[in-house]
Amino acid sequence: MTDLDRDPWHPARPTAPTGGTGRQSGFASLRVRNYRLFALGQTTSVVGNWMQNIAVGWLTLELTHSGTMLGVVTGARYLPILLLGAWGGLVVDRHDRRRLLMLTQMCFAVEAALLTALSWAGLMTLPTLVVIMLTIGCTNVFDSPARQSLISELVGPEHLANAIAINSTLVNTAKLIGPGLAGVVIAALGVTPCFALDTVSFLAVIASLAALRTAEMRPAEREIPAGGQIRAGIAYIRRTPELLHPMVMVYVTGILTWEFPVSLPLLTTSGFRVGPAGYGAAMAFMSVGAVLGGFVAMRRGRVSTRSLSVSALIWGALICAAALAPSLPVALVLLVFVGSGSITFNASAKTLMQLEATPQMRGRVLSIWSIGWLGGTVIGAPAVGAIGASWGARSALLVGGLAAAGIGVTMLALSPAGRAQGHR
Structure with a gap:
């Protein structure tokens, strides 16, 4: 059996075309039963x-009445990704991703149940909460790359961009639904029922994973354990421009641009002086735009480093315009x-890296993406907050826009024109 016969995603294997314009049905991947279950x-x-x-967040403020401690608790969730993300990706490459994902969901359910029990009993303390957040972060070290890379095993490469866009x-x-529902529940019953409902929600994921038809999946060949495989993954990205260029964009924007929980409160409260209601409105409008942008991204069948660079440039320009808005x-x-620009950029970056990465490396590639996009918050949030405190509220958002636009222009200059993906 040749590599081509064994691996349906082998670079030499042709795939179904997506059409002359690269567009496809907005819900094409939902025709795949396994993906429908996963998405639900x-x-x-x-x-x-x-x-x-x-x-x-509400419980932290009840316990401490401190915004600083809220930042500590939030950072505890992402610190493990920053420190252990690459190792988590290697574990994903070595094991069955569906089974690993079922295990992480069980761990999440246990952690959520622990939050429920301690909150209900009135035994929660700040140190205990930080430890639980660290534990959740450690679970996410394996869950994030397993969840992202499993999508490529559920649908063919011709539907991958659509599946990622639908997921986003x-x-x-x-x-949009979760925070609003949480606000109603907390106002009526307190925080404990929120933790309980979160515990139950993980059972839905476990059930959907158990119901997948493994015979219809496209499992990647597992990496055989050996020394130096994390270094090999990093070296693979460095010598592959189609991965390196998107990864650089993800790191720059993940650290400086994707810090809206810091930049938007500063803009609304200190810049426009409208208080928490203004911040809530800003997040709601941005989330609506993300949903609308997702519907546009769902119809995209082809992605390239060049188109990703253009997305970063446009996204950055829009952020700068919002930062300088007169009202x-x-x-x-x-x-x-x-x-809308955020979802276009994020979905395109994940699609491009999944298409370009070989199946044996996909877990490590996506884990290194997670380090920049999620773990970068540990570095970026304090940095953007300090910029806003030193140079004014608008500067926190403006620096993110300039970073996105700047890296977009840089990568446009480095990327060969017209190298479209979606042909593999």
């Missing part, structure tokens, strides 16, 4: 996860487009 479970879980996020759209839709209503309108 993930959407349910994200609603529960955002209820947990809001409840953890559903996640942003859940982000809050103008800023809110612009934030709809910022949200």
Whole structure:
């Protein structure tokens, strides 16, 4: 059996064309039963996860009345990704991703149940909460690359961009539902039911993973354990421009641009002086834009380093415009487009890296993406906050826009024109 026979994603194997324009049906990947089940479970879980996020923030403020401690608790969730992300990707490359994902979901359920029990019993303390957040972060070290790379095993490469865009759209839709539902539940019953509902939500993911038809999946060949495989993954990215260029863009924007939980409160409260309601409106308008942008991204069948660079440039320009908006209503309108640009950039970057990475390296590639996009918050959030404190509220958002636009221009200069993906 040749590599081509053994691996349906082998670079030499042709795939179905996506059409002359690279566009396809906006819901093409939902025709795949396995992906429908996965998407349903993930959407349910994200609603529960955002209820947990809001409840953890509220509980932290109840315990400490300190914004600084809220930052510490939030950072604890992402610190393990920053420190252990590459190792987590290697573990994913060595094991069955579906089974590994079922294990991480069980761990998440246990952690959420622990939050529920301690909150219900009135035994939660700040150190305990930080430890639980660190534990959740450690679980996410394996969950994030396993979840992202499993998508490529559920659908063919011709539907991968569509599947990632649908996943991003559903996640942003859940982000609109989860916080609002959490607010109602906390106001009526307190934080404990939010933790309980989050615990139940993980059962939906476990059930959807158990129901997948493994015979219809496209499992990647597992990496055989050997020394130096994390270094090999990093070296593979460095010598592959189609991976290195998107990865550089992800790191720059992940650290400096994707810090809206820091930059938007500064813009609304200190810049426009409208208080928490203004911040809530800004996040809501941006989330609506992300959902709308997701529907556009769902119809894209081809992605290239050049198109990703253009996305970064446009996204950065929109962020700069929002940062310089003369009034809050103008800023809110612009934030709809910022949200749309964020989903276009993020979905395109993940699609490009999944298509370009060989199956044996996909877990490590996506884990290194997670380090920049998620773990970068540990570095970026304090840095952007310090910029806003030193140079004014608008500067926190403006620096992110300049970073995105600048890296977009840089990569446009380095990327060969017209190298479109989606042909593998």
